[in-house]
Amino acid sequence: MSTHRTKVLILGSGPAGLTAAIYAARANLEPIIVAGMQPGGQMTITTDVENYPGFADVIQGPWLMEQMQKQAENVGTRFIHDTIVKVDFSKRPFVAVGDGGDEYVGDTVIVSTGAQARWLGLDSEQKYRGFGVSACATCDGFFFRGKEVAVVGGGNTAVEEAIYLTNHATKVTLIHRRGELKAEKIAQKRLFDNPKIKVVWDSAIDEVVGGGNPAGVTGAKVKNVKTGAVTDLKIDGLFVAIGHTPNTDLFKGVLDMDENGYLITQAGTPRTNIPGVFAAGDVQDHIYRQAVTAAGTGCMAALEADRFIAEHGIK
Numbered sequence: 001m002s003t004h005r006t007k008v009l010i011l012g013s014g015p016a017g018l019t020a021a022i023y024a025a026r027a028n029l030e031p032i033i034v035a036g037m038q039p040g041g042q043m044t045i046t047t048d049v050e051n052y053p054g055f056a057d058v059i060q061g062p063w064l065m066e067q068m069q070k071q072a073e074n075v076g077t078r079f080i081h082d083t084i085v086k087v088d089f090s091k092r093p094f095v096a097v098g099d100g101g102d103e104y105v106g107d108t109v110i111v112s113t114g115a116q117a118r119w120l121g122l123d124s125e126q127k128y129r130g131f132g133v134s135a136c137a138t139c140d141g142f143f144f145r146g147k148e149v150a151v152v153g154g155g156n157t158a159v160e161e162a163i164y165l166t167n168h169a170t171k172v173t174l175i176h177r178r179g180e181l182k183a184e185k186i187a188q189k190r191l192f193d194n195p196k197i198k199v200v201w202d203s204a205i206d207e208v209v210g211g212g213n214p215a216g217v218t219g220a221k222v223k224n225v226k227t228g229a230v231t232d233l234k235i236d237g238l239f240v241a242i243g244h245t246p247n248t249d250l251f252k253g254v255l256d257m258d259e260n261g262y263l264i265t266q267a268g269t270p271r272t273n274i275p276g277v278f279a280a281g282d283v284q285d286h287i288y289r290q291a292v293t294a295a296g297t298g299c300m301a302a303l304e305a306d307r308f309i310a311e312h313g314i315k
């Protein structure tokens with residue numbers, strides 16, 4: 001067990017954390033970034049990215065995160081593979097403890113722990129996770145080549161995943177609990193124009209059906225929420241795409257958060273309720289949730305940390 005000391009301690013290594021690291025390192029603050037359970041964050045479970053500015057051609061999410069990590073390290077960031085299990089922000093310097101007992105001590109902290117996929121909460125969903133039930137089409141779609149799958153949700157993620165899955169599956173059923181989608185109109189048009197996709201409206205998954213593990217999913221019982229009628233849908237895979245939950249359990253009772261667990265920052269800034277602790281990326285953003293907005297707030301957090309260090313005369 002060892003102690004790691006830094007002026008800027010960054011928790012989480014998605015676009016927010018890595019951008020904060022790049023800016024902090026270039027300000028000679030020698031930041032430490034603790035990568036967390038999913039180094040690179042949610043971008044590592046996407047494939048094609050065509051909305052991150054600076055790349056004329058389509059790039060891959062994992063590649064972009066690799067580049068960001070290398071860039072952060074090249075300018076002087078220490079990148080450490082560890083997961084924080086406890087924090088003490090009651091006094092400065094702030095302390096975070098890794099799961100192996102290592103201590104990370106920072107004059108400032110940037111929380112960029114991101115968010116993760118939400119599940120339906122059915123026992124049968126839990127039973128078949130990894131055996132036909134997934135929350136990441138781009139990770140697992142390949143396993144359903146020539147098969148039939150369903151996607152649950154009506155947002156951009158669900159629509160994008162349904163379209164993506166048509167690259168592998170012969171038929172994709174999108175199941176949505178309402179009569180209209182929440183996704184952007186352009187994405188909706190692509191969905192409706194795709195002959196491999198069928199949309200089932202006003203419906204919810206009642207139960208995931210299968211042949212036990214490891215045989216996996218064979219179907220789902222789909223309930224029309226208006227009529228109560230339950231129909232059997234034959235599928236080999238079910239993709240749950242119903243939004244995300246911020247990774248903030250660690251900060252309960254420590255940092256102010258909203259009713260959904262997103263960290264609250266002062267309007268237009270990355271400042272949390274504790275001076276010297278900043279939040280950036282999806283952990284504090286339930287609206288935009290883009291890699292580029294996460295990177296932008298990561299930059300803001302590093303600039304604020306630099307200012308905080310200067311104002312407090314920290315050497």
Ligand code: NDP
Nearest residue numbers: 120153154155156157158177178182241242243287288289
């Ligand atoms: P959203 O919160 O936007 O959508 C979640 C969807 O799941 C909604 O349609 C919601 O239904 C449905 N849902 C929620 N809970 C349940 C439940 N328990 N059972 C059944 N359905 C449920 O999440 P997304 O992950 O789609 O998107 C998150 C954010 O990321 C958004 O801001 C989105 O625009 C953005 N995004 C942008 C992309 C892009 O620009 N390329 C790609 C992907 C995401 P209801 O409609 O009834 O609320």
